[in-house]
Every structure is written in structure tokens, then in C-alpha cells.
Amino acid sequence: MFGGKNLDRVWKAVELYKSGRAPYLLFTGGDRFGEWEQPEAVMMRDEAIKMGVPAESIFIETMSNHTKENIMASLTVLDRALGLQRIHRLLLVSAPGHMRRCQLMLKTFMPPWYEYVWCPDHRSLGRRDNWWTDPVEEKRVLSELNKVIGGVRGRYFVDAEIEF
Template sequence: MRFSQLDLATLSQYQRTTLLFRYPDDGQPGDVIFLAGSRMALTLRLPAAVALYQAGRAPYLLISGGRRWRNQPRGEAAALGAAAEAQGVPAEALLLENKAQYTLQNVQFSKTLLDQTLGLDHIHRIILVTNNYHMNRLYHMMASQLPAHIQYSFHGTTDDATKADNWYRSDLGKRHVHHELASLQTAIKKGQVRDYDVPMDVLRKY
């Protein structure tokens, strides 16, 4: 069964969890760390991305996001870039994409930036940093929009309400999970993301 064919209304808690929370960090070094901005990225995602850089996982940190939040009035990339520098990431290691308003634009605009700065032909692995529940959609958008030779590693972060073992206990967690699944189906139907086979461990419970 293809992802676009799933009836989201009938998915069990197990199936939703298994579809989204399936991206452990393999520890592989990469060419660039990719951080998708968000309202809570300063406290949730940025520390993880900086730690990866400081651990030597990749020589560059790309931060994407143009939305403005109360805690990021200059925009996501500007605020997160300044915070990364304050935490020890040198300016020459930062690539800032400051126009994206949503995930697909994060991917599309960052693709252009990577091609202009590093060259897509020279990039072989990207380490994705985002919330765990968002990783599935971000990965499939990246894999669909960027060249096929690029591989990915995953470093998910989490908030207290949207962990694999508790998202279903709060309205916020349920909204996040439903939004991720529905948004990915919509992107596939619009031709923005390649459809894909649902993993067998999900289908066995379908």
C-alpha cells in the first residue's frame, strides 16, 4: 500500500506512532547539518544542531526559516544563526536561508542555497534536525526535491507533549501527529513529494 492510499481516519495509535517515530540517529558524519526553523526551535532544535556541529558531525550548519515569532522578531534564520554563533558556531560555518514560511519552502529554498554555496554534487549526506514527529515529512520532502545521490541521517528532538509514548494523551500531541500525516498526503497528491510504500511493520497492523 502506498502512503497516499492510507485512510488516516482508521489508523490506530500504533500505526500513527510507527509511521512517524521511526528515525533514529545512525551517528554517520555528514556534509551539512540542516535545521528547520520553528517557533520553539531556539530551545528544542538549535541546541541539538549546535551539539552535532561541536561534535564534528558536519562542517556546516544550514538554518532555514523566514517566519517571525515573538521570540524571533528578526526571523527564524537570523535569530537561530545569532544564537548558534553565541554558542560557539563560527559565522563561516553557518548557511542562513531566511525566506521559507513552511516546510516545503524550507526544502526548496535550502536546495538553492546549498547549490550556490557548496554545490549539490559535493553533498553526499545531510543530517536533519527537527522535532521527531516532523522528521518523516521533512525527510520525504528532502528526498523528493534534492538529488537522489544524497543520503540522510536523522537527529530528532522532542517536546513534552509529542513523544512517541505520550502524543496520544494530549490534544496538542494529537493535532501535531494528524497534521504531519495529512500534510504529507496533501503534498503527495499535489505532486510535491514522491509517493512511497508504507513500511511492512505498519501494514501488519492495518
């Protein structure tokens, strides 16, 4: 699960765990360059434990401060916990508007043999059918769009056709 303070992501990850689709949860996210007292991943782990996920089924990565770092630091956590070569499929949880950039970055930085299942959270605002109805969500979506354009132009990650 990509870092973030929105609990909708945690609820979606726990739903996937409890339905048997994910044997482990990996929460990513640091302290936003020292701005926050507690890393995002710790907050999300604690919430998942309150919701009944056993601590031994949760991995956390607390060093990252943005999406690229979420991915890069998660590689180390996954390799140490499970072995990268043993992983075939990842279920990825984030905000709906964040998924496109996540996809492009994963194609750039993760092993090419992984299969991905995209699992956007169930937030009430910021979805593909209503993001423009809320000024905060509209600003967030436009920011994501600019990050994707900038990332491709700057060769920060590969450009690719991606199906949703």
C-alpha cells in the same frame, strides 16, 4: 535544520556540530509571510552563536515559509556555499513528528545521490512515545498526518516506504 521557533532544534544542531558530526549548520525559515519581525533562521543562528558555534560555520536561508520552501531555498544556499555536487550526506534536524513529511519531500525535491541522517530534536513532548499525552502535541501530530496524506494524494510529493 528545518525552520521552527522551538529551540530544541537549535540545541540538537549545535550538539551535532560540537560533536564533530556536522562541519556546517544551515538554518532555514523566513518570517512566516510577514507575520514575524525576525526570520526563524536568524533567530536560530543567533542562538547557535550564543552557544559557541562560529558564525562562519553557519549558513542561513530566510526566504522560506513552509517545509517545501525550506528545501527549495536551501538548495540555492548549499549550492552557493559548497556546491551541490560536493555534498554527499545531510544530517537533518526537525521535530520528531515532522520527519516523515520531510523525508517524502526530500525524496521529491533534493538530488537523488544524497544520503540522509535523521536527527530528531530532544523535545520532552511530541515524541513517538508521548505525543498523545498532550492536546497541543496530539493536534500537531494529526496535522502532520493530514499534510502527509494530502501531499501524497495531491502529488505534491512522492509516496514511498521509508524506514525509521
